[in-house]
Amino acid sequence: MEQNSPILYILLAILVTNLIRVLPMLLIKGPIRNTFLRSFLYYVPYVTLAVMTFPAIIETTLTPLAGVVALVVGLVAAWFRLGLFPVSIICCLIVYLIDSLLPML
Amino acid sequence: MEVTDVNNRHHTNTNTLGQDILEGLRDGTPIALGYFAVAFSLGIIAKKAGLTASMGFFSSFFTRASAGEYGVYTLVAIHATYVELIAMCLVTNLRYMLMSAAFSQKLAPGTSWFHRLFMACCITDEVFGISVGHRGYTPPAYTYSAALISSLFWASGCAIGIVAGGMLPTHIVSALSVALYGMFLAIIVPPARRAPNVLYALIASFVLSGLCAIAPVVSEWSSGTRTILLTLLISSVMAWLRPIKNRESNGTE
Structure with a gap:
């Protein structure tokens, strides 16, 4: 390529990434009437977040066990509606404890 | 919260x-x-x-x-x-x-x-x-x-x-x-307690996402690509099998 400065790459990435975000929002005005489309969009956020959580939560920790326990406890805590921050902190603490204690056993 | x-x-x-x-x-x-x-x-x-x-x-x-x-x-x-x-x-x-x-x-x-x-x-x-x-x-x-x-x-x-x-x-x-x-x-998770359809969608997502991470060929794809394809697939199937009623998605009744 002619220019090797990261700046041009960065600017291009910023432009493209934000265009992707903005286009549907600007094109869709008002509520969607089509039942399939509305149902599809209703499920999208749940499915995307679920797919991104599992199995990534197990792959990101030092030991898979820490991720598994954090996932199970996180699911239970979320089921009882503990809220975003408490569930996050509980998961972090579990991973920290298991990841730092396990090598000592 | x-x-x-x-x-x-x-x-x-x-x-x-x-x-x-x-x-x-x-x-x-x-x-x-x-x-x-x-x-x-x-x-x-x-x-x-x-x-x-x-x-x-x-x-x-x-x-x-x-x-x-x-x-x-x-x-x-x-x-x-x-x-x-x-x-x-x-x-x-x-x-x-x-x-x-x-x-x-x-x-x-x-x-x-x-x-x-x-x-x-x-x-x-x-x-x-x-x-x-x-x-x-x-x-x-x-x-x-x-x-x-x-x-x-x-x-x-x-x-x-x-x-x-x-x-x-x-x-x-x-x-x-x-x-x-x-x-x-x-x-x-909390919405899944009230809406069984959301619960089914979550279970399907976890299972399929887990399978795709270990399946041959599919696991070679980037996690971003897998996220897109699984989202399109699971949301479409759910929308087809379990379309939402008007009330569920639109507060204006």
């Missing part, structure tokens, strides 16, 4: 502007913590691509895409073509198109062009998650404040990662990185 049905728009927003901002900051804080950890490791890759700390801050603040930025920095490192860069941005960020379309249904009727534009720019997996999780229509101030605090941590994490590389103990980085996933769980 208020985390209610993703598409529950019955509730009218009775909050003042200040309350919206505070709630956005409150819900944005766990996101910010998780972002910091992830961006820190992203910074280590950005450094390999030749970015300075200030470039990393600028790039991360305005791009705000984990998989997308990861892809971009690996391309910058090998001096790839601009066409490749654009293709990478499209594939790794395609889910934002779906989110933007879904988010458009959560804005109050008559929301100005300005707010539509800037709220769309705020979309990341997590800010989108809490924004559509907001009861009723999502107030712009809520999304903006959550996006601001999380983006500042995201950009700082990247810049500090570039400077301080591997100085943080790995088990602390590891622990911080699950903050994001804990937050995802807190968003998607």
